[in-house]
């Protein structure tokens with residue numbers, strides 16, 4: 001809020017409160033007693049007269065109490081323009097505190113499994129229920145609630161791995177994230193359209209789906225030059241850089257001619273976000289065991 005609006009709010013708020021106070025005080029004057037009297041205000045309408053009685057005491061003090069309460073509230077909590085109140089309370093801080101409390105409470109439960117080896121933990125039903133909840137909260141948006149993935153998001157339930165399915169590989173994936181980059185046309189930036197067609201057919205031939213056998217045969221040379229450096233001479237992939245196995249039936253993107261052609265022409269960039277810092281070490285340990293359990 002700019003200084004002008006901050007002062008505007010402060011003046012308006014305090015002005016209203018003191019206005020109420022003044023009104024209360026002014027109308028009370030001269031009425032030292034709260035005994036009912038026969039005095040009237042002198043105002044009469046249709047024969048009905050208005051009695052000039054003082055405010056009931058309970059009402060007066062209740063009103064006074066609300067004025068004092070509001071001043072106290074405004075001193076302690078945010079309410080007066082940019083003034084944050086002497087308690088330093090904010091929604092954000094309160095949320096942080098609650099998260100810390102929850103971490104302290106559940107942290108102990110997670111910590112119980114911290115020393116259990118991942119393959120063993122994967123067989124622990126209680127821990128895996130916890131893992132499932134963590135997965136639903138932190139991973140399902142991308143990998144799906146059943147962890148079966150989607151276009152661009154790997155299926156975690158099969159045994160095809162971009163980066164490896166050993167416990168330490170999964171922990172590394174979760175802690176530091178992963179980045180899969182395939183440059184357009186691989187290592188052959190000057191690949192001709194004919195060569196693109198050939199190499200796509202060659203990739204399709206790994207699963208016996210080549211559209212044109214001749215082109216597929218010619219594609220072997222293109223593959224050796226432009227692709228083998230990452231996907232391996234036998235196209236079995238390379239987990240060190242996340243280059244997928246092109247011979248299995250697990251596909252990160254579509255498996256049709258058009259999808260593969262698109263990958264070759266434009267390349268791919270993909271990212272698994274790092275979880276360390278977002279989740280505790282113990283939570284990551286449980287999640288890694290959960291992921292491990294999905295395919296073992």
Ligand code: HEC
Pocket residue numbers: 135138139140141142143152153154156160161162163164165170173174178179180181242270271272273275287288291
């Ligand atoms: C923002 C989306 C997103 C979120 C959230 C996310 N992931 Fe991923 N994850 C990806 C993508 C994309 C990849 C593939 C990266 C690549 O292609 O290089 C991936 C890859 C992985 C892999 C590697 C799979 C393999 O074949 O090697 C694992 C394991 C994994 N994620 C587990 C998780 C877990 C557990 C969580 C929850 C803590 C999670 N992911 C949260 C997007 C996400």
Ligand code: HEC
Pocket residue numbers: 179180181182183185186187199200203223226227228229230231241242243244246250251252253254260263264268269270
């Ligand atoms: C610099 C390394 C590199 C080179 C060279 C390379 N790729 Fe890739 N390729 C990758 C990576 C990494 C991915 C995974 C991208 C991701 O995680 O989204 C990939 C993905 C693919 C996919 C998608 C696989 C799937 O499961 O959907 C295909 C198809 C593919 N590459 C074919 C090729 C072909 C054909 C060539 C040669 C023209 C080639 N690649 C060259 C690294 C490479």
